[in-house]
Amino acid sequence: MSGCAATPDIPPFFDAIQRIPVHTASVNGHRIAYLDEGQGPPLILLHGYGGSMWQWEYQQPLTAQFRVITPDLIGSGLSDKPAIDYRPEELIDSIRGLMDELGLPTATLIGNSMGGGVAIGMALTYPERVHRLVLIDGLPDHVRERLVSPLMQRAINTHAPAWLARFGALLFGNRTMEAVLKEIVYDHRLVTPLVLDRSNRNRQRADMITPLLSLRNSLPLWEQHFAPRLKDIRQPTLILWGEHDRLFPPQVGRDLHTTIPHSEFIVIPDAGHIPQWEQPQAVNRHIKEFLQP
Numbered sequence: 001m002s003g004c005a006a007t008p009d010i011p012p013f014f015d016a017i018q019r020i021p022v023h024t025a026s027v028n029g030h031r032i033a034y035l036d037e038g039q040g041p042p043l044i045l046l047h048g049y050g051g052s053m054w055q056w057e058y059q060q061p062l063t064a065q066f067r068v069i070t071p072d073l074i075g076s077g078l079s080d081k082p083a084i085d086y087r088p089e090e091l092i093d094s095i096r097g098l099m100d101e102l103g104l105p106t107a108t109l110i111g112n113s114m115g116g117g118v119a120i121g122m123a124l125t126y127p128e129r130v131h132r133l134v135l136i137d138g139l140p141d142h143v144r145e146r147l148v149s150p151l152m153q154r155a156i157n158t159h160a161p162a163w164l165a166r167f168g169a170l171l172f173g174n175r176t177m178e179a180v181l182k183e184i185v186y187d188h189r190l191v192t193p194l195v196l197d198r199s200n201r202n203r204q205r206a207d208m209i210t211p212l213l214s215l216r217n218s219l220p221l222w223e224q225h226f227a228p229r230l231k232d233i234r235q236p237t238l239i240l241w242g243e244h245d246r247l248f249p250p251q252v253g254r255d256l257h258t259t260i261p262h263s264e265f266i267v268i269p270d271a272g273h274i275p276q277w278e279q280p281q282a283v284n285r286h287i288k289e290f291l292q293p
Contacts, residue, residue, distance in 0.1 A: 021035075025098060026101075042108070044071070044109050045110050045111075054077075073094070088221050092122050095109075099129060106131045111139075132236045134287055135237060137247070140256055141223065146252050185277070233261065234261065239264065243267050
């Protein structure tokens with residue numbers, strides 16, 4: 001592993017409900033930032049599109065039973081944002097490479113939204129590396145058709161040039177961030193000034209627009225290479241879905257459950273698109289029950 005100490009532009013600690021040291025590793029020539037806490041069977045937590053490790057801050061109690069590794073995906077958060085295409089295969093290989101750097105032959109992958117797509121891609125590309133899957137409001141097939149949020153539909157279907165997107169982010173970024181959070185979080189009381197400030201600081205740390213646009217442009221590759229193979233997943237799979245997900249309604253999760261063999265489906269009450277953050281006690285309980293020997 002090429003780095004355990006954070007470089008100067010990365011904070012030494014991740015401030016959530018507790019202070020957790022931030023580590024870095026060089027994967028395929030790029031720096032990946034991650035948290036690594038606890039001992040036991042390894043879990044790797046993968047955030048969604050435009051997200052970061054903070055969306056898993058309430059999963060840290062799992063460290064009492066598991067080794068919990070929480071990376072910022074390449075192009076997100078504290079990790080590098082190189083000029084690459086951000087094809088699904090590149091995200092998948094970065095997680096495989098991180099596992100190699102950490103000496104993990106296998107792990108349970110837990111993915112939210114787009115992170116669920118990365119977890120699925122790992123399970124299909126490197127099945128021997130994935131012990132079990134947990135998909136939380138995960139990436140389905142026919143994403144554009146299933147996406148019901150007008151805000152997110154515009155984000156995916158509007159093909160503005162990168163310079164214009166950066167200019168819009170400069171002028172309206174804070175307002176847009178609040179709108180996005182209120183779209184993915186069911187209980188708007190949780191979108192506090194502190195949460196908004198943290199989200200905006202994360203957005204302003206480096207150019208996130210280029211990776212986000214590249215990820216959006218790579219969506220057809222997900223539909224071509226991975227979505228048609230959902231039925232080929234062989235790992236035991238737990239599918240958790242927010243009852244009030246405004247992006248992908250629970251029926252999308254039920255369809256995933258029907259498609260993926262050896263899966264079970266559970267609706268999380270009073271939660272939106274990131275139930276692991278809104279209802280962490282329920283989500284953590286279901287994860288622990290699913291992973292019992």
